[in-house]
Amino acid sequence: MPIYEYACTKCGHQLEVMQKISDKPLSRCPECRGKLEKLFSQTSFQLKGAGWYVTDYSKSGGGKADKKADSGTETKTEKKAEPAAA
Numbered sequence: 758m759p760i761y762e763y764a765c766t767k768c769g770h771q772l773e774v775m776q777k778i779s780d781k782p783l784s785r786c787p788e789c790r791g792k793l794e795k796l797f798s799q800t801s802f803q804l805k806g807a808g809w810y811v812t813d814y815s816k817s818g819g820g821k822a823d824k825k826a827d828s829g830t831e832t833k834t835e836k837k838a839e840p841a842a843a
Contacts, residue, residue: 760799767791 758775765771765786774783783793 762796763793764796765789765791766794772797 758777760773760775761782762771762773763783765788768786768789768791770786771787773785782795785791786793787834
């Protein structure tokens with residue numbers, strides 16, 4: 758269930774309430790019976806990374822080059838150790 762934040766326009770009291778999405782929003786402050794206003798706050802859920810949706814869930818064949826790199830078929834070239842200059 759989501760947590761909603763409210764602030765009273767009359768006394769400034771703030772409260773958090775767990776409500777279903779289908780529940781009606783609160784309208785009166787429990788402290789002074791003033792009008793409540795719903796606050797919008799930042800969530801802790803973040804989607805990070807370039808192309809998150811396109812590369813992970815795309816139905817088109819746009820990510821074929823990425824699949825080859827992930828499958829391990831590419832070989833890496835290693836640098837040879839060079840003797841230290843005197």
